[in-house]
Amino acid sequence: MHPVIDVQGAVKQYGVGDAAIFALDGVDLQINQGEYVAIMGPSGSGKSTLMNIMGALDNLTAGKYFLDGLEIDTLDENALALVRGRKIGFIFQSFNLIARTTALANVELPLAYQGIKGKERRSRAMAALKVVGLEDRINHEPTELSGGQQQRVAVARALCTRPSLLLADEPTGALDSKSTHDLLDLFDQINAAGRTVVVITHEDDVAARAKRVVRMRDGKIISDTVNKSVSK
Numbered sequence: 369m370h371p372v373i374d375v376q377g378a379v380k381q382y383g384v385g386d387a388a389i390f391a392l393d394g395v396d397l398q399i400n401q402g403e404y405v406a407i408m409g410p411s412g413s414g415k416s417t418l419m420n421i422m423g424a425l426d427n428l429t430a431g432k433y434f435l436d437g438l439e440i441d442t443l444d445e446n447a448l449a450l451v452r453g454r455k456i457g458f459i460f461q462s463f464n465l466i467a468r469t470t471a472l473a474n475v476e477l478p479l480a481y482q483g484i485k486g487k488e489r490r491s492r493a494m495a496a497l498k499v500v501g502l503e504d505r506i507n508h509e510p511t512e513l514s515g516g517q518q519q520r521v522a523v524a525r526a527l528c529t530r531p532s533l534l535l536a537d538e539p540t541g542a543l544d545s546k547s548t549h550d551l552l553d554l555f556d557q558i559n560a561a562g563r564t565v566v567v568i569t570h571e572d573d574v575a576a577r578a579k580r581v582v583r584m585r586d587g588k589i590i591s592d593t594v595n596k597s598v599s600k
Contacts, residue, residue, distance in 0.1 A: 370437045372532050372564045373399035373422055377431035380417050380587075391417040392428070393587035399566060401532070404559040406567045406575035409584035416537070418584070419568045423535050424452050436532045453482055457526030457534045461541035463518045465510045465525075471497060472506040475525045482529070496524035500554060516547025523554060527563075534558060536567045540574055552577045 380392040392414050399405050409415040420426040421433055424440050433440045436455050443451065452458075465474050475493040484492070497503050500520040510518050519539065526534055536555075540548040552574065559565045559579075567578060575581050579598050583591045 370434070371398040371400050372403075372436050373397065373566070374434040375418070375421065375431070376433070378418070378421060378428050378433065379430040380414075380421070380426070381429040390587045392421070392431075395431075395587070395589055397582065397589065397592075399564065401564055402559070402562050404555070404565045404567075404577075404579045405582060406569055406578035406580070407582045407584065408569060408572075408575050410570065412586075413584040414587040415568050415584050417587075419535065419537055422533075422566065423456055423458060424448050453478060454529060455532045457529060457531040459519070459522050459526050459534065459536040459539045461538040463510070463515075463522045463542070465518055465521060467511070468509055470507050470509055471502060471513065471521045471524075474510075474521055475528050478525060478529050492528050493524070496528040497521070499527060499558075500524045514547070515543055516550055519543060519547065519551055520554065523551070523558075527558070532564060534563055534565045536565070538569055539567065540569070540571065548574070 375395055375397040378392045378395040379390065382389045382391060395418065407415050407418065421428060424435060427441060435451065438451060472493055475496055476489045479489040479492060494503065494506065497506055500523050502517060502520050502524065505513060505517060513521065540551060543551060555565055556577065567574060569575055576595065577598065579595055581593055581595055582589055
């Protein structure tokens with residue numbers, strides 16, 4: 369079975385000559401189906417660049433990236449959009465929900481982009497909202513929800529497309545401690561159901577919940593360790 373994520377000799381360079389900056393400098397990373405991985409590092413470490421590569425949002429200067437067996441750099445923009453929509457569920461720090469739109473409609477949106485018909489779209493969105501514990505908030509707009517509830521809607525939106533990969537970028541950055549704890553409990557539940565979860569974070573308590581922690585500095589992976597306290 370191929371890895372969900374397979375990064376090989378990844379280089380991302382900005383500028384040339386003496387002005388060259390290597391945001392990624394020879395990164396190799398494999399993440400298998402069902403893993404729960406935290407990627408950590410200080411500002412400028414390369415973790416955000418790596419997230420953009422994993423999310424098929426940016427291209428490598430050199431090296432290769434395979435997402436669920438597909439070589440990303442060989443795909444055109446239309447194919448990339450399909451891959452992002454079907455294989456990756458994105459969760460962002462700022463939630464990225466549409467204002468004056470219900471939780472249900474927000475979750476349905478990526479399914480609408482895929483051309484899924486109304487009845488199935490609603491059924492899948494309802495099921496995703498139930499997973500995150502918001503089946504009683506389907507008609508609430510973002511301003512009527514707490515920060516933690518808004519992030520749960522974002523998780524439901526990410527899950528409803530049944531992606532190969534759940535990719536979360538600093539997902540707890542805008543949450544209080546209780547909402548953070550609740551969201552991490554939800555990630556545990558999602559991973560226990562077999563979903564691959566990758567979290568980009570600078571918070572040690574968030575990374576401590578992952579089964580594997582990858583640390584970056586200066587565009588390189590400096591450690592890749594199993595978290596024995598949570599791994600089975």
